[in-house]
Amino acid sequence: MARTKEIRIGGTAIGGDHPVAIQSMTNTDTRDADATVRQIRALEEAGCEIVRVSVYDEACARALLDIRPKIRIPLVADIHFNSRLAILALENGANKVRINPGNIGGDDRVRAVADCARAHRAPIRIGVNGGSLPGDIREKYGTGPRALCESMLRSVRLLESFGFGDLVLSVKSSDVAAMVRSNRELAALTCYPLHLGVTEAGTPETGLVKSAIGIGALLLDGIGETIRVSLSGDPVPEVAAARAILTASGRRRFGVEVIACPTCGRSTIDVAGLAAEVERRTRHIASPLRVAVMGCVVNGPGEAREADIGIAGGPEHSLLFSRGEVRRKVPSQRILEVLMKEIEEGLKTPPG
Ligand code: SF4
Structure with missing residues (x-):
């Protein structure tokens, strides 16, 4: 009530x-x-x-x-x-x-x-x-x-x-x-x-x-x-x-929410740059979607378990994941392109 x-x-x-x-x-x-x-x-x-x-x-x-x-x-x-x-x-x-x-x-x-x-x-x-x-x-x-x-x-x-x-x-x-x-x-x-x-x-x-x-x-x-x-x-x-x-606070969701790890010595990709670019390119989207950009394949997927879509960086290949489960490998130089395509796809199915 x-x-x-x-x-x-x-x-x-x-x-x-x-x-x-x-x-x-x-x-x-x-x-x-x-x-x-x-x-x-x-x-x-x-x-x-x-x-x-x-x-x-x-x-x-x-x-x-x-x-x-x-x-x-x-x-x-x-x-x-x-x-x-x-x-x-x-x-x-x-x-x-x-x-x-x-x-x-x-x-x-x-x-x-x-x-x-x-x-x-x-x-x-x-x-x-x-x-x-x-x-x-x-x-x-x-x-x-x-x-x-x-x-x-x-x-x-x-x-x-x-x-x-x-x-x-x-x-x-x-x-x-x-x-x-x-x-x-x-x-x-x-x-x-x-x-x-x-x-x-x-x-x-x-x-x-x-x-x-x-x-x-x-x-x-x-x-x-x-x-x-x-x-x-x-x-x-x-x-x-x-x-x-x-x-x-979990009281409302607005458009694409980008979460990113703070980076540490294990990080192999430009987490800050990628997160900022995803944020910039998705600013116009109103549907709620949580996207994670994580610096390493060791802890990335696990740390971003709640994300709808995410990337965990690796030196040559990074892992694309959703809800903490790894889906497939992508060449690290193509992360942004792959992530944007996945976001587009993700918006067609409402987040769980
Ligand atoms: S996800 Fe990996 S790179 Fe990012 S802070 Fe955690 S351990 Fe470090």
Whole structure:
């Protein structure tokens, strides 16, 4: 049975039995609709499934009128402090709003946003982080996971008291351990879909590691219905990072996944070069297939037992294998050509 409630966001859905959705956030000035649409289209092209934009003034909210019809994926408006902007964003086509009910100016304003969201069949994401906890919760529980969960549950109860239950929840922290513990607690207490992310994760290198640990740990527990990998700078690489985390955690598969051994003294072929070339030539393929490039015939096939197709290098002849079983010998100078042909064949029969 599905762990969470299904929530529809525009033409897509998360929670229930739906796959974990990948989302990202633009870093253009939202008021510049053309630039924002360009970036969203690049995100769509990369495989982004939900996109969020900052809405910090009326001009941003107005720009949504221009942006929404030009993109395919659900559009989420990120609002801080101002319920009027949340309402305007919903009226102008936002498919979801992200608010923190604790900083939107009182319960009546939260109710007004909920009423508008209901009228537009849009869900609300409640975003809570350590920096915006109510004073009494901070006093009683500090700023750790318990405090984040208490703050979240208070907001959930408030929205539920208005008869609004189309909710997605996110408790975020830049502290990876705190983010993991908060989400584990929250997952045990609620059936709403959880949006996972490590805030201010950092540069692409550091951010990817932090996100892989935090988001990955939760995904392995079966927790998380949508994820955002926050990396400083251009958001497009966030999508590939999210895909890699989802693939590594076994929650989704995307196209051809190339696995390669790290190489060692036994290696007899250019593993890194071949793996990179196979990755480059198969980037356009959407069907899932796992391809292994291994450096030696001694350990290669065994180490890549899970691969659909693989090659284990030898000085003159290499071994072509599938699922850890050797199939035949191929001349080592023809590895790439043979591998590409096998991939083509492999795509005709779905992987087991
Ligand atoms: S597959 Fe062979 S070459 Fe690659 S790391 Fe393992 S032992 Fe070394």
